[in-house]
Amino acid sequence: MFKEKLRTQILGGCLQDYKNHLSGLYKGFYITLDGLQGQYLVKISINPANDADMATLISFLDNHKLNQKKLINAVTGSHSISLTIKMPSLGKNIPDTINSIVDPVIDYLISYTFTSGCSECGSTMDQIDCFEINGGHYFLCNTCKDKIHASLQTSQQEIRSKKSSLVAGLVGAFLGSLIGAALWILIYKLGYIAGIAGAVTAICAMKGYTILGGHLDKKGVIGSVIIMFIAIFFANKMSWSWDAYSALKDYGWTFTDVYKELGYILEETDLVGSYYGELVIGYILTIACSARSIINAFRQSTGSYSIKKVN
Structure with missing residues (x-):
């Protein structure tokens, strides 16, 4: 140490x-x-x-x-x-x-x-x-x-005997993930890619699952993490769409048009690599920032513990 x-x-x-x-x-x-x-x-x-x-x-x-x-x-x-x-x-x-x-x-x-x-x-x-x-x-x-x-x-034993409501929990995780997604977009607007926003997304998703699902069990943690990755994907797409809209709105494009045609816009502007590169970086930073919280949540969801004598 x-x-x-x-x-x-x-x-x-x-x-x-x-x-x-x-x-x-x-x-x-x-x-x-x-x-x-x-x-x-x-x-x-x-x-x-x-x-x-x-x-x-x-x-x-x-x-x-x-x-x-x-x-x-x-x-x-x-x-x-x-x-x-x-x-x-x-x-x-x-x-x-x-x-x-x-x-x-x-x-x-x-x-x-x-x-x-x-x-x-x-x-x-x-x-x-x-x-x-x-x-x-x-x-x-x-x-x-x-x-x-x-x-x-x-x-x-008590924790493992508890079961959650999967559908209600996933709805809660989705609603919770919106908070992290909004933070992701806000930070992106400031010119940064922040793993902390991804970590917030994970924490809020798991909290949302717990509130509506009744209990954060193993499947709840896994479902919350999957929703976290999906939320970040759409938050990143939303951020890029907003930038594209700012550049194209004077040419009659609406935000909805830009969002639907973002793939085409990226190909025409040779930004496909940059788009997915930033997404990958965002995922890496998210994993780095949220790994401990996810691991701890998984351990708690299974009731796992460790106890040993220090030699």
């Missing part, structure tokens, strides 16, 4: 690098660090002596957030603290940024005699290990790990 030189500067080099996260014991506290889309998520396992300790901790974190511009959010659970940190623009500033935010929190916890154990139940008596659950990382005792595993299995 980090070059060794940087890792050794982060929290005294106490956290081990497992390629996709850091985790370990720092000053007696179990800590994990994940990188998420321009942010770092630091989770600290804590065990307060009483409820009053948590109230004062929340007040401390609120003030700490005001004093640290890079600290985006600080959330407390019964036995955990989650710190969301904005990534520095320069890699060499990463250790100082993380240390300046996390160290004061650790010092506070030590001074108020907090301890560290399982991030779910707070146990300090059982063996505590780091587990990767659906891409996130948590220090847990085996009892809590087993409970979470059982809960995920139950959820998977």
Whole structure:
């Protein structure tokens, strides 16, 4: 996850690098660090002596957030603290940024005699290990790990037992895709091909399917993605037709005429290659921008999960 030189500067080099996260014991506290889309998520396992300790901790974190511009959010659970940190623009500033935010929190916890154990139940008596659950990382005792595993299995069975209304869902996906198609046309009018518009199309299509179909299952994800590609095709055609109409309207062409005869117009102006080239680029950018959302939606639609111990 980090070059060794940087890792050794982060929290005294106490956290081990497992390629996709850091985790370990720092000053007696179990800590994990994940990188998420321009942010770092630091989770600290804590065990307060009483409820009053948590109230004062929340007040401390609120003030700490005001004093640290890079600290985006600080959330407390019964036995955990989650710190969301904005990534520095320069890699060499990463250790100082993380240390300046996390160290004061650790010092506070030590001074108020907090301890560290399982991030779910707070146990300090059982063996505590780091587990990767659906891409996130948590220090847990085996009892809590087993409970979470059982809960995920139950959820998977419930999700797989749900069925959607395909026709109604596809109507919803179509209506949702219109939002992304409109954004595609708008961005194209500004002179750009934007994969983000394709990603919006995918998200809106899946949301529309969920609303009218009742549930986004596997066939719903597949149907939404197909509609996304169709919507982008027609959005691209609409964009080109608008440009052609702007050039031909003075010669008596209506927009409807241009849209119907776009293929002929492209052949006459030797722009067929450019038209399909831009469409292919648009599809590539769309896939790049929406792949994660589609994959996550597919996993959720099947109730799939992953849980494993970090070596």
